[in-house]
Amino acid sequence: MNRQRRTALQHGASLAGLMLSLGLMPGVARAQAAGFNRAAFDAKSLADVLKAIGAGTPAESKDINLQAPDIAENGAVVPLGASTTLAGVKRILLLVEKNPNALAAAFDLSDSIDANVATRVKMGQTSNVYAVAITADNKVLFAQKEVKVTLGGCGG
Amino acid sequence: MTARRLAAALLMCGVAFAAQAQPSTADGIARYREMLADGNPADLFEAKGEALWKQKRGPKGATLEQCDLGKGPGIVKGAFVELPRWFADTQRVQDLESRLLTCMETLQGLDAKAIAETPFGRGEQANMEALAAYVSAASRGMKMNLPQAHAKEREMFEVGKRVFFFRGGPYDFSCASCHGEAGKRIRLQDLPDLTKNPGDGVGFAAWPAYRVSSGELWSMQRRLYDCYRQQRFPAPGFASDATIALGVYMGVNAKGAESIAPSIKR
């Protein structure tokens, strides 16, 4: 239990770092949000980011609903979604911990969009995935889940 | 009863049952497939195929709208669930792809031989797969109903059965090695028993399909080509008689199965 919690906190810290350093924090760099943030998507791993920065601690939250399968028959297409009933969510991020670049997708939501988005991502191997929600008042909340990627048939 | 007693026992031990309950692998995979079913990228290929069907192309600058897929020129709906079938004009039993090839040649003036020799997913073969998606989609929800009235159709069924059971290659595999018995799987992939009707939307009634692993739309021709690759056989020619005979065998066996093509597959 303790070890799990520590791991979660570690991930949390690294996530905050990733977002802060790369101008993804709402209010920090609104203007940048309009364009694709190269650096954010180049981050090689959560650990890399953790090393570089250490600010902000996102909290794991039951209010964030991460939709992901327990097991994926093929890592090329893994459905991932995030939703929350919390008010004022401005941004949703979807990450895959063990991918070469952790961040898969970022969504900037206007007031007209429900905090409920879904897409599909590639996963190179079994990994934790994260859904992160950032509110207008800079609360950073996340949910995580392990998705098992199985080996395929025949030629595998 | 036993399950309830077990649950009670676990609770008494202070262990939350829910935390222990691991959904089975099969349930997990089923859930994964369910999540993918809504939003099948095969839709993209279907749309592309429809545009190609209606587009004037080739040296003759014609559309495929007069293509006879077996139910008369221009009739697309219901054609897929009756293919392969005998065609009097070509004096051949043809499957969907070989018939499209005929139409591309006769109506549009395209070079059928060159298309047959093009690798899958490239050039006109990519168009062929989109067309296959479009034509099959027009029969979605209909039941497989291949004709067997013509002697050549019956002959192709018998030949197809023999091809299906033909063992060869360094691994001694035939189609039947994997698809001759119900309830089997390779790794986690369920294998339909293609010697009988494997059920609605399974096996022959599920192809063409969007392949998640390659992100491409595979027609039955491509499905068979890759089966033979994994059987360690030499390569079957595109629209060759062996592949068409297999189509007749599997299609006739699937009589009454509801077509869900183009589906989505691992």
Place this chain on the structure above:
Amino acid sequence: MATDPMRIRAQAQGSNAIVRVLMMHEMETGQRRDAAGKTIPAWHISDVTAQHNGKTVLTAHWGPAVSKNPFLQFTVKGAKAGDKVVVTWKDNRGESRTDEAVVA
């Protein structure tokens, strides 16, 4: 402009509209090598925007980890049957594609 159209389905549900989008794109990761061992450069949709009746309501930024032929689902609040939804994607080569749908 990219030639292959998107498939956009926008369905009214209560006072909202659920929008599902499929886009035809390679989404090359930049991690793979070709037969000669040369890295195949990343090629992916980087930006997606959605408009509801002319107003931008959603902006997404994607890396190459989004699957080939991407799927996107979102929900527009206060959208009703007959409203127009426009989706645009842009990739890292500068290609783009815009398609629209009417909420049904």
Place this chain on the structure above:
Amino acid sequence: MTHTRTALGISALIVAGCATAPPPPSAADLDRITEQVMKASFREQGIAKLDRIQQDQGQAACSSDTAPPEAVAKQIEAAAMAGVKWPEGGRYIGDWRVGETLAQNGRGMTWTDAAGAPSGGNCYNCHQISKAEISYGTIGPSLYNYGKLRGVKSVAAPESALIVQYTWAKIYNSKATNACSGMPRFGHAGVLTEAQMRDVMALLLDPQSPVNQ
């Protein structure tokens, strides 16, 4: 009536010089047509040459939905057993870790593989083997606890000799014990080398292997 009409029809056709509605082809005709269809339909690609669809006796005898006659099956089994090459120096057991990697590996001998590229054992495609791997096939029987269930406490012990040799023969040429086995003849067909077979043997039989935990 029907008979007369058919006879008349045939004579009329002979006059016309063409043939329609001939009697349905016999099983032998269909075998011959199938042979022609196979020959005309396949082309060599990469390392997969056309000799791969030249069937040997065992393949031909097991190419229908009915099993070959008992006598034929026995003959195939005896010939296969006689052809088993036993390992040099009686060394049957290698490294189960390498065996596990081989069992996971489903590559080799397709037309997309390079000539001479080592093949995997393909084992998990059809068999459950170690408990840890949940992605396993069910075409073949479960091999979990293979050695343990057969009482193998030491692979070198004399009482293990029979099961060790049986397993080697099974992997080398599955037809030695079952004429129409669905399993490739790994040794006979040169899919696996002798060293690789030793490693797969270890995976199944070594008491230290996770298969026997």
